[in-house]
Amino acid sequence: AQKVTQAQTEISVVEKEDVTLDCVYETRDTTYYLFWYKQPPSGELVFLIRRNSFDEQNEISGRYSWNFQKSTSSFNFTITASQVVDSAVYFCALSEAQGTYKYIFGTGTRLKVLA
């Protein structure tokens, strides 16, 4: 069965600090996709990043970076130089390459960035 675990329920940091959100997943599929979404107070989940299972290259996009480790089934997300506007709930999600048409979400990590 597929499962996504976000062990961090809530994190508080001071503005300009770097923060890493952890995500551990379980799947028996060999091809799958991992995502991070952000949910601000307005409620709408916003797509941040996507990673496929067959490319372990880690990337940086602006203040966002991610570390995908297939050996440990982890897909961690880092925000560099956090800002107050980064305060939101962050969800990690897993989907199969095709066939099930659904995403498995973690329970989310609430990030509070203090000024």
Added chain:
Amino acid sequence: KAGVTQTPRYLIKTRGQQVTLSCSPISGHRSVSWYQQTPGQGLQFLFEYFSETQRNKGNFPGRFSGRQFSNSRSEMNVSTLELGDSALYLCASSREGQGREKLFFGSGTQLSVL
């Protein structure tokens, strides 16, 4: 390009009633999926529709149902409401509903059952 639109934004119902929620996907998106979000359970998959056909259904009782129209708009219905149905119901759309695609979410319908 308009985003995913969900109506209504808020709903208050009493136990035993039924409710219908509406979702208009992004133009050109044929896949619509629904998720229930609660503080205790997080985001739980309800069902997914593509070209008016339900392709997958989550582990919810039969009181939860949905449909999709030829213009890709979707509705979900919950009959005989229970207190535990209080949640934020999120609709998401994508072009084909394939796992590689990112989802575009609406702002959700906050349902309160009294």
